[in-house]
Amino acid sequence: MITTKDLTKVYRSRGREVTALDGVDLHVREGEVYGVVGTSGAGKSTLIRCVNMLERPTSGSIVVDGLDLTTLPGQEHRAGRDLRTARRRIGMVFQHFNLLSSRTVQQNIELPLEIVGLDRTQRRRKAAELLDLVGLADKARSYPGQLSGGQKQRVGIARALAGDPKVLLSDEATSALDPETTRSILALLRDLNRQLGLTVLLITHEMDVIKSVCDSAALMRGGKVVESGELTELLATENSELARELFPLGEFGHGRPGNTVLEITFQGDTSAQPFVSQLARTYQIDINILGAAVEHISGRMVGRMRVELPGVHQENVVPIGFLREQGLQVDVLNEANGALA
Amino acid sequence: MTWDQMQELLWPATAETFQMVGVATVATILLGLPLGLLLVLTDKGGALQNLPVNRVIGAVVNIGRSLPFIILMVALQTFTKSLVGTTIGWQAAAVPLTIGAIPFFARLVETSVREVDGGLLEAVHAMGGGTWTAIRKVLLPESLPALVSSATTTVIALIGFSAMAGTVGGGGLGTLAVNYGYQRFETTFMWVIVAELVVIVMIIQLISDFIVRRLADRGSFGGTTRLLRSRRTEITEEEEELALPH
Numbered sequence: 001m002i003t004t005k006d007l008t009k010v011y012r013s014r015g016r017e018v019t020a021l022d023g024v025d026l027h028v029r030e031g032e033v034y035g036v037v038g039t040s041g042a043g044k045s046t047l048i049r050c051v052n053m054l055e056r057p058t059s060g061s062i063v064v065d066g067l068d069l070t071t072l073p074g075q076e077h078r079a080g081r082d083l084r085t086a087r088r089r090i091g092m093v094f095q096h097f098n099l100l101s102s103r104t105v106q107q108n109i110e111l112p113l114e115i116v117g118l119d120r121t122q123r124r125r126k127a128a129e130l131l132d133l134v135g136l137a138d139k140a141r142s143y144p145g146q147l148s149g150g151q152k153q154r155v156g157i158a159r160a161l162a163g164d165p166k167v168l169l170s171d172e173a174t175s176a177l178d179p180e181t182t183r184s185i186l187a188l189l190r191d192l193n194r195q196l197g198l199t200v201l202l203i204t205h206e207m208d209v210i211k212s213v214c215d216s217a218a219l220m221r222g223g224k225v226v227e228s229g230e231l232t233e234l235l236a237t238e239n240s241e242l243a244r245e246l247f248p249l250g251e252f253g254h255g256r257p258g259n260t261v262l263e264i265t266f267q268g269d270t271s272a273q274p275f276v277s278q279l280a281r282t283y284q285i286d287i288n289i290l291g292a293a294v295e296h297i298s299g300r301m302v303g304r305m306r307v308e309l310p311g312v313h314q315e316n317v318v319p320i321g322f323l324r325e326q327g328l329q330v331d332v333l334n335e336a337n338g339a340l341a
Numbered sequence: 342m343t344w345d346q347m348q349e350l351l352w353p354a355t356a357e358t359f360q361m362v363g364v365a366t367v368a369t370i371l372l373g374l375p376l377g378l379l380l381v382l383t384d385k386g387g388a389l390q391n392l393p394v395n396r397v398i399g400a401v402v403n404i405g406r407s408l409p410f411i412i413l414m415v416a417l418q419t420f421t422k423s424l425v426g427t428t429i430g431w432q433a434a435a436v437p438l439t440i441g442a443i444p445f446f447a448r449l450v451e452t453s454v455r456e457v458d459g460g461l462l463e464a465v466h467a468m469g470g471g472t473w474t475a476i477r478k479v480l481l482p483e484s485l486p487a488l489v490s491s492a493t494t495t496v497i498a499l500i501g502f503s504a505m506a507g508t509v510g511g512g513g514l515g516t517l518a519v520n521y522g523y524q525r526f527e528t529t530f531m532w533v534i535v536a537e538l539v540v541i542v543m544i545i546q547l548i549s550d551f552i553v554r555r556l557a558d559r560g561s562f563g564g565t566t567r568l569l570r571s572r573r574t575e576i577t578e579e580e581e582e583l584a585l586p587h
C-alpha cells in the first residue's frame with residue numbers, strides 16, 4: 001500500500017546540511033497497522049511528511065496505492081492539482097490536532113468535504129456518520145476549545161477519514177494525551193483499521209503504542225531504518241533490538257559471574273510446554289529463573305523469560321540447542337553484565 | 342452660542358466625519374487586507390514565496406507609514422483631484438486618508454495573519470487544499486478576532502486623521518473645531534466637539550471589544566454565540582427545529 005524506495009531527504013539551511021532521511025526503504029502492506037518508532041530527531045516526522053509529499057524527498061520514490069507521488073509536481077503548500085487530488089485519499093492526524101478554532105466540530109469535519117466540493121446536504125450527512133463512528137455524535141455543535149484532548153483527536157481522526165482514504169497517517173497522534181486517553185485513541189485506530197480495512201502508518205516514540213496496536217514496526221535511528229518487519233517475526237528474531245525494547249527484561253537480575261544467562265522468548269502454543277522442567281530433568285542442571293513476563297503483542301500471547309544456567313557459554317551449548325529445538329527463541333546474554341553475547 | 346445653535350452645526354459635521362471615515366475605512370480594508378496577506382504569503386516559506394516582491398511591498402509600506410499625514414494630503418492633491426474632481430470637502434479628504442491608512446492597516450493584517458498556527462495550514466494542505474483554500478478557510482477565519490481589532494485601531498486612527506484633514510478644508514468635525522473654536526474663540530463649542538470625538542472613539546472601541554470577545558469565546562466557553570458567522574446557517578437551523586412535529 002505504501003512503498004518507499006531509497007528515500008533521502010537533506011535539509012539545507014544557512015549552508016548547513018542535515019540528512020533527515022538516509023535511504024529509507026519501507027513497505028506497508030494493505031490493511032495493516034505499521035508503526036515507526038525512534039528517538040526524537042530520528043527522522044520519523046520527515047518520513048511521514050514525505051508520504052503525502054508535505055515534504056518533497058531529495059531523492060527516492062514513494063508509491064501510495066499504486067501511484068508514484070514523486071512524479072506529481074509540487075510540494076507542501078505549492079502542490080499541483082494532481083498531488084492535491086492524491087492527498088485527498090490520504091488521511092492525516094497530528095500530534096496537536098490542528099483543528100480550526102473558528103469552526104464547530106461538525107464544520108471542522110466538513111472542511112475536507114468542502115475542498116472536494118460536496119454540497120451542504122452531503123457534507124452534513126457524511127459529518128454525522130463520521131461523528132458517530134468516532135463516538136462524538138453529541139458534540140457536533142461544540143467548538144474545539146470546549147473539548148478534551150482525546151475528544152479533539154477523535155475529531156481529527158473523523159476529519160482525516162472524511163475523504164474515505166485508504167491510508168491514514170498519524171504523526172505522534174497520542175503523544176499529547178494521558179495514558180488512558182492514549183489507550184482509547186489507539187483502540188479507535190485499531191477498530192477503524194479492522195472495520196474499514198484502513199491501512200495505518202503511525203509514528204511514535206513510545207514502544208507501548210507499537211506493542212498495543214501495530215502489526216509491523218520499523219525502528220529508525222539517524223535517518224535510517226535499522227530494523228523492520230512484522231512484530232511476531234521480530235520477536236522470533238535473535239538479538240532483535242525492537243523485540244528487546246518491546247519486551248524489556250532489563251529490570252531483572254543479571255546472574256552471577258561465570259554463569260550463562262539466557263533470554264527465552266516463546267509465542268502462542270510453545271508457551272504451554274513445561275520446557276524449564278524438561279531442561280532441568282534432561283540435563284540434570286539447576287536452572288535459576290531471574291525473571292519472566294507474559295504479554296499480548298499485536299493480539300498474540302508472547303512470553304519472555306530470563307534464566308541462569310551454571311557454567312560459561314561453552315558448557316551450555318547442548319542445553320541451548322535443546323531449547324531451540326523446542327521452537328523457542330534463545331538469546332545468550334554475556335555472563336554477568338547482561339549485554340548481548 | 343446656544344446649545345441649539347451648536348446642534349445645528351454639529352450634526353451635519355458629524356455626518357461628514359462619518360462619511361469620510363466610513364469611505365476611507367471600507368477602501369482601506371479592501372486594499373489593505375490583500376496587501377497584508379501578500380506580505381505574509383510572499384515571505385520566506387509562504388505559499389506564494391517571492392522575496393523580491395516581498396521586499397518591494399515591504400519597502401512601499403514602510404515609506405507609506407513614515408510619511409506625515411499632512412504632507413501626504415498636500416502631495417496627493419493632483420491625484421485626489423483626478424479621482425474625485427475636487428481638493429476640498431470630505432470626499433477629497435477620504436483619498437489621502439485611505440492612502441495613509443492602507444500601509445498602517447496592512448502591517449496590522451500581516452501581524453494578525455502570522456499568528457495563525459502553521460499546523461492548521463499543514464492540515465489543510467494535507468487534505469488537498471490549495472493556497473486559495475488556505476486563505477479563505479484558514480488564514481482569514483482563524484485570524485478574524487485579530488483582524489477586527491486591527492480594523493478598529495485603523496478606524497480610530499482615521500478619526501484622528503480626519504480631524505486633522507478638517508483643519509485644511511477636509512470638512513467634518515475638524516473643520517468645525519478650527520472655524521469656531523480657533524478662529525472665533527468659541528472655546529465651549531470646541532470642547533463639545535472634542536467630547537463628541539472622545540465619545541465616538543469610546544463607543545467604537547466598546548463595540549469592537551465586544552465582537553472580539555465573542556469571536557475569541559468560540560475557543561473556550563459560550564460557544565453559542567456566532568457573531569459575524571453565516572447568519573443564514575443559523576436561521577435555517579432554527580427553522581428546521583421549529584419545523585419539527587410537536
Ligand SMILES: Nc1ncnc2c1ncn2[C@@H]1O[C@H](COP(=O)(O)OP(=O)(O)O)[C@@H](O)[C@H]1O
Pocket residue numbers: 011012013018019020038039040041042043044045046047
Ligand atoms: N524543516 C527543517 N529544516 C531543517 N532541518 C529539519 C527540518 N525538519 C526536520 N529537520 C531535521 O531533521 C531531523 C529529523 O527530524 P524529524 O523528522 O522531525 O525527527 P523526529 O520526528 O523523528 O523527531 C532533525 O535533525 C531535524 O532537526
Ligand SMILES: [Mg+2]
Pocket residue numbers: 044045046172
Ligand atoms: Mg516528530
